[in-house]
Amino acid sequence: MRDTSKHQGLRNQLAKLLEQKGIYDEKVLNTIRNIPRHLFIDSSFEDHAYQDKAFPILADQTISQPYTVAFQTQMLSIKPGDKVLEIGTGSGYQTAVLLELKAEVYSIERQHELFKRTSLFLPKIGYKPKKFIFGDGYKGFPEKAPYDKIIVTAGAPYVPKPLLSQLKVGGMLLIPVGDKTQIMTSFVRKSLKEFEKEELGNFAFVPMLEKKN
């Protein structure tokens, strides 16, 4: 596993492109500049690593498009020490972004092969979440609730109730909702019973699945 000045140059270009597309949070742009995304995809496809597009990984899943990762992270305005629940570990790239921002991350993946691979790989390159969880994101992770932020990185047909209930008051759930394409939707918990909902535009994700295959 190598990271070279060529990779660094490509990352700087990618960060510049994301800035042009509307990402303004310098801390988020820095995570894009720092994280060796080419290590998260099969090495024979390294050339694709720093283009702004999603790419296939194991088990018919994808590593999210860099713009999408940056957009979701920017929306969440992660602060050091934030307790964050991530649904859909996948390649672990979004997890690494959250960890670069010094969040305490709990990350859930339902696909066993990906769970195994990513929970070995991420710590190896220096990214250590509090816990990798093999399980169903629809249930959240009540053991460590409540969370400051909950991020869903798969397209959800509806908003799972447990995720709303595992938010701190003042916390935010960010979830792409819809079947074929999704509307990025944020829910800020105003009180125990009140949530403020906002719709933030269209995105495309692989589906959030409900039953284990």
Ligand code: SAH
């Ligand atoms: N952030 C990841 C996105 C991976 S794609 C990355 O950039 O690599 C979405 C991931 O969500 C897939 O790995 C998929 O297996 C996972 N997923 C789908 N449904 C899920 C569920 N119900 N619970 C947990 N993970 C789920």
